[in-house]
Amino acid sequence: MKDQGRTADAIAVNEERLLNSFLELACINAPSGNEQPVADYLVQRLTKLGFSLQFDQAHHAFGGSCGNLIAWWEGTDSDIPPLFFSTHMDTVLPTKGLVPVIRDGVIYSDGTTILGADDRAALAAYLEAIEVIQEKGTRCGPIELILTVNEQPGLVGATHLDYSLVRSEAGYIFDSSGDVGQIILQGPYSSRIWWEVQGKSSHIGLNPEEGISAFLIAAEALTRMRLGKIDDQTLANVGVIEGGELTSIIPGKVKMGAEVRSFSAEGLKRQIEHMVQTVEDAAMQHGGTATARIEKKYLGFQAAPDDLHVRTALAAAEKIGVEPYLTKTLGGADTNVLNENGLSCITLGLGFRNIHTFKEHISIENLFNTGKCVISLIEEWRAAHQ
Known part of the structure; x- marks a missing residue:
């Protein structure tokens, strides 16, 4: 039975910590094929959060600096099926010398580099959500992170992912320009x-x-x-x-x-x-x-509106006070490849804009809402299995 009386105010993130995490990640220079620096950062953060970590050997297929990172945390209730969150560790262009600039509630670079919100914003939100879950003592099942390399050139890391290391079967990928609340049911x-x-x-x-x-x-x-x-x-x-x-x-x-x-x-x-x-x-x-x-x-993927993880995403968005909407996209994401390999997942929006350009930006509101949405997804996933 779902929790009763929950409102948008019931889910909160540590806004200063989340913003700082994003800015730290954005400033790490780790373009496609050279993800080791951001992997090192994640290893340090995730180890402190109690995750067990494994790297596969995907990078040997394309001469990269490290493989995909698969991280597992047992959660607090093994009766709840595990849930994964995935995104990529690379950026499309280097971010060496990146200078973040915040204007009117929006984060930009200074115009001489990309910002790398695609998809460092998701990484920061995942870390924050898990930290909040642990601090609150929220009951949840196991959480798995599938963090890929070399996504930008064509989902290469996910294609060479060692799927035998993955233990969960269902999850979400925040990797779309739609505001938080966007739920993508079909990809090409x-x-x-x-x-x-x-x-x-x-x-x-x-x-x-x-x-x-x-x-x-x-x-x-x-x-x-x-x-x-x-x-x-x-x-x-x-x-x-x-x-x-x-x-x-x-x-x-x-x-x-x-x-x-x-x-x-x-x-x-x-x-x-x-x-x-x-x-x-x-x-x-x-x-x-x-x-x-x-x-x-x-390959393409398609989820039905009444699929469990779609219904969970709808409920999670509503719980944090954003309007959910269902859509489809001709843009590719790791979602395509993970579904092709038997993992049931959909793409969710987190609101970055003008990606792959020096005008890339993300609103602080979308960044914070992404963190809240991840927390809400974990809570709604638990509620759906009670």
Whole structure:
């Protein structure tokens, strides 16, 4: 039976401590592949909170500085199923020399670096929530933290996570720009396409008639290709074109890279087939060839509104006085990969804005609400299993 008479005021964080934790984490320079400094910070904090810690060997797959961190705390009631919280330890760009600036209740960098609220804000909120839970003596089941590396380049750490080390089956990932209260029920399927377009090199001054420009093949294919927002389900983009040697040489080869995302596996397949066929047709018409390689990034996920962890998230948001709302996103997160590997989880918003830019920021209100929401989730998870 759920606790009675609880209000938004019943859940509080130590605001000064949470803000300081975030600022400390934001100032740690640990971009993708070089997460060891932030891992060292977390080891120190989590050890004091009584967590047992394990690192996997995921970093060996991509030459990183450390593996994913899996942390486990027994909680106070082993009859309650364990609950995990996950996020990533890396930032998309370095934060060396980061200078935090607070204006009108919003945290920015000084404009010379990113802020790294994506996703140091979640890390700080998790630490604060667990500290509050322990200080209050709140009854709860085991809490597990799954903290990944190399997320920003394409969920690489989660892809190579040693899932045998994970003991919980359900959880949450705070990693979206929506304000606290955002509950993302669906994420996309995503794949990359890599082409090698082959024409024929020749010298523009000596034998131009023998040349077949791979650039012209690529350009013609792009003008025929459906790109951008295909429909409400599917997006596509060509983001890489590489080739050429000298201005005097008709380019005989070009490399192209594209990405497709769709809420449906069929939509993904259909768009990939269209893009591959478009390049092949352009190459054939010019007397060249095109070879495509498809690289799966991640599978989609979808949770039902009446799933237990969705209902728990709705109740947790309401308990802290924020308006919950259900949505879906074509953005990828570790949520995709964890679900693909049998862990039931959804993405929640924590309100960072303009991520991956020097204008990145997060409101102090969203930071504090994230900490409160984590506490509320732990309490509601316990209530759901009583």
